Amino acid sequence: MLALAEEAAHLDARLPVLLTGMGKVNAASAVAATLARTPLPAAVINLGTAGALHPGWAGTHEVGSVLQHDLDTDFLRRLTGQSVGAPLALGDGPVLATGDQFIADDTARAALATRAHLVDMEGYAVASTAQRFGVPVRLIKQVSDEAGDGAARTWQESVDHCARLLADWVRDHL
Numbered sequence: 671m672l673a674l675a676e677e678a679a680h681l682d683a684r685l686p687v688l689l690t691g692m693g694k695v696n697a698a699s700a701v702a703a704t705l706a707r708t709p710l711p712a713a714v715i716n717l718g719t720a721g722a723l724h725p726g727w728a729g730t731h732e733v734g735s736v737l738q739h740d741l742d743t744d745f746l747r748r749l750t751g752q753s754v755g756a757p758l759a760l761g762d763g764p765v766l767a768t769g770d771q772f773i774a775d776d777t778a779r780a781a782l783a784t785r786a787h788l789v790d791m792e793g794y795a796v797a798s799t800a801q802r803f804g805v806p807v808r809l810i811k812q813v814s815d816e817a818g819d820g821a822a823r824t825w826q827e828s829v830d831h832c833a834r835l836l837a838d839w840v841r842d843h844l
Contacts, residue, residue, distance in 0.1 A: 671701060672717050672836075673792050676829045680837035681717075690792060693770045694738075697792035701799040714800040714807045715844070717836045719829060720766065720790040721773050721817025723783040730839050731787075733809035734763030736794045739782055740770055758797050766809060768794035774821035782817070789817050812836050 671688040672678045673696070678687050690700035701714065722728065737757040746754045757765075764787035773779055773789050782789055793809045800807035812832040815824035 671697075671714060671796060673697065674718075674829075677718050677833050677836065679830065679833045681833075681840060682837070685840070686711075690796075693791050694768065694795040695770075698795035698799045701796055702803075705799070705803045705805065710803060710805055712806070714796065714805050715840075716793060716796040716807065716809045717840070718790060718792060718811060719814035719825065719832045720788040720793075720811035721779070721815050721821055721825075722813045723767070723773075723779055723786055723789055723817055725816070727787060727816075728813050730810060730812045730835055732761070732763045733766040733788070733793060733811060734761050735759050736766040736768055736797050736809060737786065738769060738794045739767035739785070739789070755794075758794065758801065760797060760807065760809065764788055766790060766793045766811060768792065772822065772825075773817040774819065776818040779817045788813070810836065810839060812839075 673690055673692050690697040735757050738755045741755040743755045767782050767786035767789045797807045812835050814828045814832045815821040
């Protein structure tokens with residue numbers, strides 16, 4: 671599953687691909703609707719681009735844990751006594767921060783870099799939804815930009831190359 675057609679452009683057309691649209695709500699609702707109406711798959715694989723929160727980060731990464739950077743879980747726990755939106759452990763690998771914001775600002779990137787290595791807009795929603803259905807999930811992210819000033823331009827320039835690298839990862843690992 672991927673958010674955008676641009677990210678799926680070079681995948682084998684015979685693969686079952688779900689395009690969810692951008693953001694947590696679109697991703698969660700698309701994955702939930704699909705899992706609810708079809709036989710459960712052996713796994714959900716979320717492919718997509720991500721911004722690097724630290725200098726020098728590049729390449730394709732399998733996410734080890736994912737958190738929501740735009741949900742104040744500590745405040746909500748203090749307010750309600752309940753844990754809402756806690757980070758999800760997926761295995762070994764970098765930390766992904768998911769939120770409904772495209773990070774294209776050096777200040778925002780620096781703040782997120784204290785908690786994560788990568789940033790995207792769908793990973794947490796996909797992982798949380800798959801886990802609720804009892805389906806194993808893997809998040810595979812290709813670094814497209816440095817999530818700072820100019821990231822939007824960089825993403826537009828790199829998305830096709832990133833799509834090729836994600837298709838290569840699928841061919842080599844699945």
